[in-house]
Amino acid sequence: MKKNILSLSLLSLLSLSAIAQKDEIKDAEDFIEDGNYSQAKEKLAAAEQKLDEANSKWTERFYLYKGQAYLGDGKNVSVEDFKTAGDAYKQAIEMGSTDAEEGLTKVRNALVQSAINDQNTQNYDKAADKLVASYELNQQDTIYLYYAAANSLNAKNYDAALKYYEQLKDLGFDGSSMEYSAVNAETGDRVNFPSKEQRDLMSKSDQYTDPQDKKIPSKKGEIAKNIALIYINQGDNEKAISAMEDAKSNNPDDVGLMQAEANMYYQMGNKEKYNQLMNELVKKSPDDSSIYYNLGVSTAELGDKEKAIEYYKKALELDPDMASASMNIAAIILSKERAIIDEMNGLGMSKADNKRYDELTEERKGIYREALPYLEKIIEKDSSNADAVRTAMNIYSQLGEKEKAAEMKALLAE
Known part of the structure; x- marks a missing residue:
């Protein structure tokens, strides 16, 4: 008989605890609706201590509200809170919440926008951290890891940049794509569209004109170049050469990699090797004005100014508006x-x-x-x-x- 009384007492305590927990979760929802996110976090922290006592419905709601509380209005949110919100939404999604899927998208968008704001104010390290966090929430978005590496490079945080570039290389990241655009007839601005279908549909109206397709080239060459340049910056030329050889072995005909290899030797001060590689590159891309321009720069530095002028003139044949080539020709002439x-x-x-x-x-x-x-x-x-x-x-x-x-x-x- 005493045993039964004990069981009933324990059951009553558990029920009271569950009721209190539901109240805390409900209170958190109310605070969120009022925009009082810090108070919502306090209620959710108290509820989380007894989460194992809640049924699946209330656990799902807990994680949904936790995501909302830590995301807040998406402004002035720390990377840690963004991550907490994202993880909470992911747990709610696993439990079947469709609202959490929309919430997770909001977290990723807010992270990227916040990273753009940091980038615009030259807070490159913060931007990189947020872009990595966005990538970790959806690892299909490898482009954000690429942008994180670029921001780390701008911040001169070479260890972080190298880590992200190596990850991208291991993932086989390419980054090439097609860009679909048209001109807004009212503003005159060229606008990019997420798909060809959408662009073509809008181009049928009077609102958009001059549709264009533009191929965005592979970023493998740039990644290999930056890995090599980081190693050069760290004084490790052997690793730089090894990284470039490894990249070339997988993409022997990649023009971007050939350019990156030439740039690597230029950074090392080996202008002769640079010119040799650039002349090989000319044979593969005879209509690329930038190759002739770069050859002009290196040839001038090697002391052959007349040959440099030839390269600059060739660059101008291909791109008559290349002001830097015209300026360099004038500088060589005036140096006499x-x-x-x-x-x-x-x-x-x-x-x-x-x-x-x-x-x-x-x-x-x-x-x-x-x-x-x-x-x-x-x-x-x-x-x-x-x-x-x-x-x-x-x-x-x-x-x-x-x-x-x-x-x-x-x-x-x-």
Whole structure:
């Protein structure tokens, strides 16, 4: 008889406990509806201590409300709270909650938006942490791990960046895709659409025009390059070369990897190897203006300025608007002035010296006239290019073209 009384007493205690727990979960729901997320967390913490006593219905509601409480309004949320919210929603989903699926999507979206805000304010480490958290909530979203690696690189957190890049490499991440866009007829802005079908549907209306498909290239070359550059930064050239060889073995014809390998040797200071690889790359991509431009840069650094000009001119043939190529040609031409000035400064006051001085003055003007067309071409396309405008202004002054010099001075003031 005493045994039965004890059992009944225990049952009563359990029932009271369950009722109290339900009240705490209900109270948490009320606090959430009022936006009092901190008080909701307190109620849920108390309920969690007795969670094993709740039935599946109340346990599901507990995890749903926990996700809502820790996500809050999605603003000024810590990475830890984002993770807690995501884990809670995942547990609710496992128990059959459809509302939790929407909640988990909100967590991932809020994480990404918060990471973008951090990135825009150059809080790259925080952005990386949030992007990794978003990836961990849905590991199909490998693109967020890629962005996390890039942010870690910007933060100069090379260990973290290397870890994420290595993960991406192990996952076989490619990152190539198609981008479907059209121009908004009202604003004139080009807008990207999530699918070709949606873009094509919108393009049939008067709202969008000029539909375009753009292939986003593979990111494997960039990842291999960044892994190698991190190793170079850490002073481990052997690991850098090994990482690049490993990447090439899996993708021997990848043009991006060939470019990355050339860049690696450039960073190591091996300009000869760089030029060798870039010339091989030219054979594979003869219409890529950036390859010729990069060859121009390295060739100029190796001291062959005339050959560098050839490469820059080829880049301009393929891309007439490449201002950097025009600027570099002008810089190489103007660099010839140094030897002339040195000779002029070394002349005396004899008749022969005065004659030579006049000859050198004309040579100097010839250099200016040779460089001017490249600067004028840049300014014609972009009058805000301060370097080109300033250099042209100085040249016009030296040539005595006062009106042109004044015009450049006015542009520079703008």
